[in-house]
Each structure stands twice: as C-alpha cells, then as structure tokens.
Amino acid sequence: MKKCFIIYVLLYCTFLSAQNRQEIISSGDYYYGSSTSSNAEEARNQAVEELTAQIAVRVSSSFENKIAGSGNSLDDDVKSVLRTHSSATLKNVKSLKEMSDDGRIKVFCYLSKTEVVKVFNERKQLIYDMYQKAAQNEEAGNFASSLKLYYFSLLLLNSLPEQNVVYKDVNFTTDIPEKINRIIFNIRFKVVKDIKHSEKEREITVKIKHPDAPVSNLDFTFWDGSNQVSVQGRDGLASFQLFGASAAFDDLKLFVKYEYYESRNEYNVLADLWAVVDKPAFKAVKTVKLRAEQAGGITIGPETDAAQNWNMNLDYEGEVPAAEKISRAAGRFLDLVEKGDQNAVRQQYKKDPFLRDKVLDYMYFNHPKPLDKTINADINKTKSGYEMRKVRMLHNYPSINKQSTEFLVLDFSDEGELTDVNTSITENLYQTFVKQSEFGKDWDRRLQIIKFVEKYRTAYLTRDIKTVDLMFAEDALILIGRTIKRRKLPENSVTFHKLSNEPDYKTIQLTKKTYIERQRDVFKAQKDIFLDFSSFDIVKKNNAQNVYGVEMRQSYASTSYSDEGYLFLLIDFNERDPLIYVRAWQPNEWDESSLVKTANFRIYK
Numbered sequence: 131m132k133k134c135f136i137i138y139v140l141l142y143c144t145f146l147s148a149q150n151r152q153e154i155i156s157s158g159d160y161y162y163g164s165s166t167s168s169n170a171e172e173a174r175n176q177a178v179e180e181l182t183a184q185i186a187v188r189v190s191s192s193f194e195n196k197i198a199g200s201g202n203s204l205d206d207d208v209k210s211v212l213r214t215h216s217s218a219t220l221k222n223v224k225s226l227k228e229m230s231d232d233g234r235i236k237v238f239c240y241l242s243k244t245e246v247v248k249v250f251n252e253r254k255q256l257i258y259d260m261y262q263k264a265a266q267n268e269e270a271g272n273f274a275s276s277l278k279l280y281y282f283s284l285l286l287l288n289s290l291p292e293q294n295v296v297y298k299d300v301n302f303t304t305d306i307p308e309k310i311n312r313i314i315f316n317i318r319f320k321v322v323k324d325i326k327h328s329e330k331e332r333e334i335t336v337k338i339k340h341p342d343a344p345v346s347n348l349d350f351t352f353w354d355g356s357n358q359v360s361v362q363g364r365d366g367l368a369s370f371q372l373f374g375a376s377a378a379f380d381d382l383k384l385f386v387k388y389e390y391y392e393s394r395n396e397y398n399v400l401a402d403l404w405a406v407v408d409k410p411a412f413k414a415v416k417t418v419k420l421r422a423e424q425a426g427g428i429t430i431g432p433e434t435d436a437a438q439n440w441n442m443n444l445d446y447e448g449e450v451p452a453a454e455k456i457s458r459a460a461g462r463f464l465d466l467v468e469k470g471d472q473n474a475v476r477q478q479y480k481k482d483p484f485l486r487d488k489v490l491d492y493m494y495f496n497h498p499k500p501l502d503k504t505i506n507a508d509i510n511k512t513k514s515g516y517e518m519r520k521v522r523m524l525h526n527y528p529s530i531n532k533q534s535t536e537f538l539v540l541d542f543s544d545e546g547e548l549t550d551v552n553t554s555i556t557e558n559l560y561q562t563f564v565k566q567s568e569f570g571k572d573w574d575r576r577l578q579i580i581k582f583v584e585k586y587r588t589a590y591l592t593r594d595i596k597t598v599d600l601m602f603a604e605d606a607l608i609l610i611g612r613t614i615k616r617r618k619l620p621e622n623s624v625t626f627h628k629l630s631n632e633p634d635y636k637t638i639q640l641t642k643k644t645y646i647e648r649q650r651d652v653f654k655a656q657k658d659i660f661l662d663f664s665s666f667d668i669v670k671k672n673n674a675q676n677v678y679g680v681e682m683r684q685s686y687a688s689t690s691y692s693d694e695g696y697l698f699l700l701i702d703f704n705e706r707d708p709l710i711y712v713r714a715w716q717p718n719e720w721d722e723s724s725l726v727k728t729a730n731f732r733i734y735k
Contacts (some may be wrong), residue, residue, distance in 0.1 A: 144535070151164075151238050154238075154240050157686065158239050158407045159242060159243055160241060161237065161238060161243065162176040162240040162241070163176075163178060163180025163183070163184065163239050163248065164180065164236065164239070165177040165237055166234050166235065166237070167228060167234060168175065168233070170235045173234075173235050174237045175240065177237045181239050181240070182209055183209060186212055187205060189208065192293065193208050194591035195293075195652075196235070196288040196407055197288075197406065198405065206542075207406050211403065213291055214289055215249050215252075215289070222245040222248065222249065223239050224228065224240055224241070224559070225238065226240075229390060231602055251297075253286060255297075256286060257283045257724050258298055258300070260279045261306065263275045264278075264283065265309075267664065267665065268343070269343060270558065271340070271344045271347070271558050272347045272364060272556075272558075272665075273340065273346075276313065277314075277388040278388070278390045279393065280309055280310050280313075281310060281389060281390065283306055284306045284310070285400060285409060286403070288403070289403055307412075308708065310412055311412060311413075314386045314413070316341055316415050316720075317348065317416065318339045318340070318416075319337070320336060320368075321418050321420065321421070322336065323335035324420055324421055325423055326422040326423065330374055331371065331579025332370070332372040332377040332381075332422060333369065333370075333524075334635035335369040336367070336418065336692065337367060338366050338368060339366065339713065344365070344366060345364070345365075346364070346558035347364055348362075348368070349363075349386075349387035350368070350384045350385055350387050351363050351384075351385045352384050352385065354376040354542045355372070355374070355376050356374070356663045358531060359531045360387070360530070360532040360533070361533050361660075362535060364556055365537065365558065366381070367522070367554050369522075369533075369535050370524070375469055381418065383415050384415070384416045388414060389409070392687060392692055409594070421471055425446040437718070439461060439707040440461045440464060441456045442460065442507075443505065444505075444507055444508075444518070445505070445506075445509065450509055452516065453509065454540065454546070454707055455542075455547070456509065456518060456542050459548045460505070460507075460540055460548070461519055462548075463489070464500050464505075466489070467489075467498050467500060468500050472490055473493075473661070475489050485549060485550065488550070488551060488594070491594065492551060492591070492592050495592060495593055496525045496526075497527075497528075499523055500522075500523060501522045506522060507521055510577075512541065512581070513574070513578065513592070514543070515542050515543045516541070516542045516546075517533075517539050517581075518539065518542070518548045519539045520537035520539065521538040522538075523535075523537070523621070527659075528657075529657040529659065529689040531689070532658070533538075534660065536553050536554075537554045537556075537557070539551075544679050552581070552585050553589075554584055554589060555584060555663070556640055563576045563580060563668060566578075571704075575678065576668055579678060579699075579701060580681055582708075583680065583682070585597070586601055587661055591659065592655045593648050612627045624700070624711045624729060624732070624733055628730070630724070630729060631723045631725055645717065652688060656688040656690065657688075658688060660686070660688070661686050663684055664683045664685050665683070666680075666681075666682045667682070668680055671731075674702075675732060676703040677700065677703070677704070678701050678703070679727060680700075681725075682696070683695070683697075695717040696715070696716040696724075697713070697714070698712065698714040698715075700728065711733070712731060
C-alpha cells in the first residue's frame with residue numbers, strides 16, 4: 131500500500147509539473163528552455179542556453195547597429211551579448227525538474243519577460259555607476275580615467291537592446307558620446323621643450339590644457355615609425371623621448387587616448403563584449419610642430435658641489451635650518467639618477483641600506499630621467515623631518531611602450547639628510563586635500579595619509595614585495611616615519627558590518643591573501659610594471675574621533691597583465707603614531723553598493 135502511495139505521489143507531481151510547464155508556455159509571458167541529462171546542472175545550463183536563444187531571437191533586430199560584425203550570424207552574436215548578462219539572469223531563472231523513465235533529469239527553465247527588463251536595468255545601473263565616476267574624474271581634471279570610463283560605459287550601452295537608453299533622467303545614447311567628444315575637442319597641446327640630444331635621441335615636453343579643469347592626468351599615444359608609444363601626462367605636463375628615425379620628425383601626431391583596449395580585462399563583462407559589440411571611433415588626433423634645439427653640454431660636478439648642477443628654487447614657510455643641506459642632498463640624488471651609476475649609489479648610501487636598495491630598485495625598474503635642471507619645489511615640515519615636493523622625472527617602461535611624467539617626493543631628516551624617495555600624487559589632488567583640511571584643521575593627518583599612499587604606490591614601482599605584503603597584513607600597522615611595524619589589536623576592537631551588497635569580511639580576507647601570492651609571482655615574472663590610482667578619497671569617520679577611511683581605485687598594468695581593484699584603508703590617529711586597522715582589497719568591483727567603505731566599520735576603544 132505504501133509503495134503504491136509513493137508511485138501515486140510521483141505521478142501526481144509529474145502531472146503538476148507538466149501542467150505548470152504547459153501553462154507557462156501557453157501564457158506568452160515567459161522565455162523558456164528545456165533539456166535532459168544524467169547531470170542536473172548540465173541539463174539546467176543547456177535549458178538556460180535555449181532560454182537565452184529565445185531572448186536573442188526576440189531582441190536581435192534591436193542589436194543590428196550595435197554589433198561589430200564578428201563573422202557569426204546576428205543571432206549568435208546577440209546570444210554572446212546576452213551571456214554577459216547571465217550573472218544577473220541566473221539569479222532570476224526558475225526551474226521545474228522531473229525524473230525521466232531512463233533515470234535522466236529533465237529540467238525546464240523559465241524567466242518572466244518582466245524579469246528580463248530587470249536584468250537589462252542591472253546593466254543600466256552599472257553604466258550609470260561608471261558614468262557618474264567618469265563625471266567626477268572629468269570635474270577633477272583626471273581626463274585619463276574619465277575618458278576610459280565614459281568609453282567603457284558606451285560599450286556597455288551597446289549590450290542593451292534599446293536604441294535610445296534613458297536611465298535616471300540621463301540619456302546615455304546622446305550624452306556619453308557628447309562628453310567624450312567635448313573632452314577631446316578641448317584638449318590642447320603646446321610644445322614647451324624640444325631638445326635634440328643626438329641624431330637618434332630627442333626629448334619633448336608638451337603643456338596640456340583644457341578650459342574646464344587643470345589637466346591632472348591624461349594619456350595619449352604617438353607612432354614613432356615602428357611602435358605605438360603611450361605617454362602619461364600629469365599636472366598639465368607630459369615629457370617623452372623620440373628614438374631612432376623618429377628623432378628627425380618635423381611634426382608629430384598625438385592621439386588622445388580613450389579606448390583602453392589593454393584594460394578591457396579589468397571588467398569581465400567588457401572582456402566578453404569587446405569583440406562583439408560595435409566600438410565607436412572618435413576624432414582624437416592633435417598635431418604639434420617640432421622645432422628642436424641642440425642640447426648643451428652638461429657637466430656633472432664633484433659630489434660635494436652637486437647642488438651647483440641644479441638650480442634649486444625651494445619654497446618654504448618660516449625657518450628651515452637644514453635648507454642648504456637639503457638642497458645639496460637633493461642635488462647629489464639627482465646626479466646619481468642622471469648618471470645611472472649603480473656603484474655610485476651603493477657608495478653614496480652605504481650607511482643606509484634601506485635607502486640604498488630603494489634607490490637602486492627605483493632606477494632599475496623605472497629607468498628614471500630628471501627633466502629639469504631648474505628644480506621648483508616646496509619644502510614642507512613633516513613629522514620626521516622635511517619633504518621636498520615635487521621633482522619632475524620621466525619614467526620609461528619599454529615592454530609596454532609607455533612613458534610617464536612623474537613627480538618625486540624626497541624625504542629628509544631634521545639635519546637635511548635624504549631618508550626616503552617616493553612618487554607623488556598629482557598636484558591637483560594634493561591641493562584638493564589641502565582645501566579639505568581647512569574645514570577640519572587636520573592637515574597633519576591628511577598629509578600622513580597622502581605619504582602612506584605614495585609609499586604604497588612606490589612599493590609596486592620598486593617591486594618591494596615585503597612592504598606590499600606588510601601593507602596587506604591582517605595585523606594592525608603603526609606608521610613611524612619611513613618605517614612600518616606590526617601591532618596586535620585587542621579582539622573585537624574593530625568590527626565589520628554589512629550595510630548593502632558587500633561580501634562578508636572573511637571573503638575579502640581570502641581574496642587579499644590570494645592577491646599577495648599572485649603579486650609575488652608577478653613581480654618576478656614581469657619586465658615592466660606600472661601602477662596608478664584612478665580615484666583617491668579621504669573620508670573622516672563621523673562617529674569615531676580622529677579616524678579616517680581612505681577609498682581608492684587602483685589601476686595596474688604590466689608586460690602581459692593588467693587589472694583594476696578597489697583598496698580601502700581605515701586609519702586611527704588617536705595615538706602618537708598613526709595606526710592602520712584595516713586594509714580591504716576588492717578586485718574588479720564596480721557595483722558601488724558592493725564596495726567596502728568607512729561606514730562598514732565600528733571601533734570600540
């Protein structure tokens with residue numbers, strides 16, 4: 131009797147399943163697909179593929195002008211586009227399962243057509259997030275990040291079936307191309323230095339202007355006759371070198387960069403879409419006339435007179451008793467970098483192994499070249515002495531055909547001895563933090579945050595894996611001058627609270643561990659590495675006195691690999707030396723509601 135009852139239940143469930151399936155199909159309100167396999171997961175995947183094909187047939191005509199033309203049929207290309215929505219789609223797909231007579235699993239998947247609209251709206255939200263960040267970067271003069279994000283959002287736009295996409299009162303279809311065109315049109319290049327060092331080597335410096343904002347950051351390329359060379363301009367200036375036949379050019383075409391093909395893998399959805407969707411082209415060429423001057427002879431004087439080789443215009447407030455010593459120490463450092471003599475570096479800094487090794491690694495991995503014989507720099511008092519900000523350098527990364535204008539920050543002891551060397555944030559960003567500090571009267575804390583971030587970036591540029599590993603350690607960190615030390619925190623003194631879609635903190639910790647292990651291998655394998663920040667915000671925590679959050683997007687490029695991630699720091703200034711409680715790393719994260727931020731943490735002291 132019991133056995134008959136079980137058979138009856140199974141038959142009844144199968145009948146209901148078939149009835150429900152037929153009702154779903156006949157209603158016309160769903161997309162659906164079915165498949166049978168001995169493995170339930172395989173059957174479901176095949177059923178979802180059939181469901182996706184139904185959606186593709188429905189929306190294919192809307193994609194005719196949005197598909198690049200890969201050689202496949204339009205339906206196949208549209209299915210490829212729709213698969214990039216699959217992470218959202220799979221959350222909403224429902225399934226009916228039943229066992230067939232031969233023991234295999236039948237899976238019927240269905241998705242309400244209203245749910246498909248929600249799926250497309252998730253993509254619109256991603257576009258909106260990128261669009262908002264692009265606008266913020268544009269306002270700050272970070273045109274490199276702004277153009278990249280506008281263009282990436284434009285490609286995402288081509289993964290939607292609507293011909294005219296309006297979301298949150300923004301017409302993406304017209305507004306995004308207009309913003310890209312406006313930025314490029316308003317960029318102006320002016321040659322301010324053109325020195326021919328030899329028949330085969332030439333150094334160019336251009337001033338970059340835009341009427342709406344100081345040009346904090348801009349990327350452009352040029353063709354040197356053999357390769358496409360990428361140049362990064364910072365703080366309104368860009369320097370680069372011409373080698374070989376290009377040293378004889380009378381004019382040069384500079385192309386404002388907006389496409390960022392090499393960064394497509396920063397976002398999985400873009401990597402999947404890149405070869406399928408249409409990629410609009412923008413008129414980005416700017417031609418500059420070249421008029422070379424012959425380089426004069428440069429005499430490198432004795433070590434004790436190094437400052438005489440450099441015209442030091444140092445600006446500082448109040449009394450700086452060590453100003454003359456700082457000038458001489460900076461001159462010696464610049465002489466060493468200009469010569470590129472590693473043995474001379476070892477001899478000069480033999481009593482300071484930390485500085486010796488850092489300068490050697492800086493020179494070896496970045497191929498730096500001082501760009502000005504006249505150094506216009508600020509001297510600022512710091513907690514451990516003085517800093518000289520900013521010394522302009524040219525970095526060269528041959529394997530990625532990239533040249534970058536950089537500014538160094540040189541740190542000195544109270545006695546005027548050089549103690550540390552780091553790459554600086556942009557002047558525009560630095561001045562933004564100066565203005566913000568006027569309200570809270572907390573410049574000393576913001577300066578220490580800036581110096582930590584500059585030290586962090588330089589650790590990548592010098593392949594200092596020990597410092598990178600330490601900066602991501604689970605222990606708290608104490609910042610003491612140029613050094614960093616670990617410190618154990620009392621249990622539960624800092625707690626993490628999910629407020630939205632953030633992952634749990636254990637997931638972030640595991641991601642961080644994997645990141646460090648991979649980074650160690652990357653440092654060993656890559657010929658060139660370049661790292662920068664596309665955004666950087668300092669947020670004061672309202673409910674914890676003297677505690678700050680630092681929220682940054684990190685862009686990373688190397689010889690054969692690139693990525694982007696989100697870095698968060700939580701720093702406490704209540705003790706004598708700043709204490710970093712938390713370092714959270716989230717790779718390739720773009721959903722704003724998923725990012726770990728200052729508000730996620732509670733401090734109990």
